[in-house]
Amino acid sequence: MLEIPVGVSNRHIHLCQEDFEALFGADSELSKAKDLGQPGQFAAEEKVDICGPKGTIKGVRVLGPFRGHSQVEISRTDAFKLGISPPVRDSGNLAGSAPITLNGPAGSLQLKEGVILAQRHIHMTPDLAKQYRLTDGQMVSVSCDGPRALTFHQVLVRISPAYSLEFHIDTDEANSAMLNSGDVVTLE
C-alpha cells in the first residue's frame, strides 16, 4: 500500500521571462520567497492581478523559475468568479486553454490562452514507479478517509528522478475531501 503526501496548490501563475518583464519591468528580477515541495520550484515574492470578464482576483502568486510559456492555474471556484471556463489540463498543455488579462506593477498583458484547471497528478521517482509498476502518463486512483472520504480517479502519474513523492490537487479538490497539505492518500 503506497501512501502519498498531499500538496494543495493554491491559485498561481508561471511566467515566461518576456511576460514577467512586461508585468514587472525590464530591470526586475524574480525573487524567491519560499522553496516548494518539488526540488528547484519556488514561490516568488511577486504577485499579479488576474482579470476575467466577470471579476478580478488580486495578488495571485508567481512561481519560479521562468517557463517557456506563461500558465495560470486556478480552481473552478476561481473560474466562476472570473467568468471563464478553463479546461482540465496537464501542466504545459495549453493549446486552446482559457484567455485572461494579467495586471502587474509595470504593465498589463492579455494572454490569448494559458489558464487551466490543473489535472490532479502524482510526482514520483523512477524507483518507486518501478516498485509499483507504474509508467509515466498512466492514470491511477487514490483514496482518502474521513468525513468526506473520496476516491479520486483520473490521477496522472508523472515520473522523474528530480521529483519528490507528492499528490498535487487544487483547493476545490482538497476541500471536497477535507484534505490539507501534508495529509496522506492511498494508491488504489
Next chain:
Amino acid sequence: MLEIPVGVSNRHIHLCQEDFEALFGADSELSKAKDLGQPGQFAAEEKVDICGPKGTIKGVRVLGPFRGHSQVEISRTDAFKLGISPPVRDSGNLAGSAPITLNGPAGSLQLKEGVILAQRHIHMTPDLAKQYRLTDGQMVSVSCDGPRALTFHQVLVRISPAYSLEFHIDTDEANSAMLNSGDVVTLE
C-alpha cells in the same frame, strides 16, 4: 444501476422567524424568488452578509420556509475566506458548529453556532429506497465520469415521501468533479 441527478448547493442560509425579524425588521415577510428541487423549499429574495474574523461574504441567499434554528451552509473555500472552521454535518445537527455574524438591512446578530459544511446526501423516496435496499441514515458511495472522475464516499441517504431524487453537494465538491446541477451520478 441507479442514476441520480446532481443538485449543487451554493452557500445559503436558513433562518428561524425570530432571527429573520432581527435582520429584516419585525414587519418583513419572506418573499419567494424561486422554487428549489425539493418540494416546498424555495430561494427567497432576501440576502444577508456573513462576517467571520478574516473576511465577509456579501449577499448570501436566504432559503425558505423558516426553520426552528438558523443554519448557514457554506463551502470550505468560503470558510477559509471567513476564517472559521465549520464541521461537516447533516442539516439540523448544529451543536458545537461554527459561530458567525449576520448583517441584514434592519439589524445584525451573532450566532454562537450554526455554520456547517453540509454532509453530502441523497434525497430519496421510500419506494426507491426499498427497491435499492437502502435505509434512512445509511452511508453510500456514488461515482461520476469525466476528466475529474470521482467516487464520493460518506454520502448520507435521507428518505421521505416528500423528497425528489437528488444528490446534494456544495460548490467545492461539484468543482472537484466538474459537476453541474442536472448532471447525473451513479450509485455504487
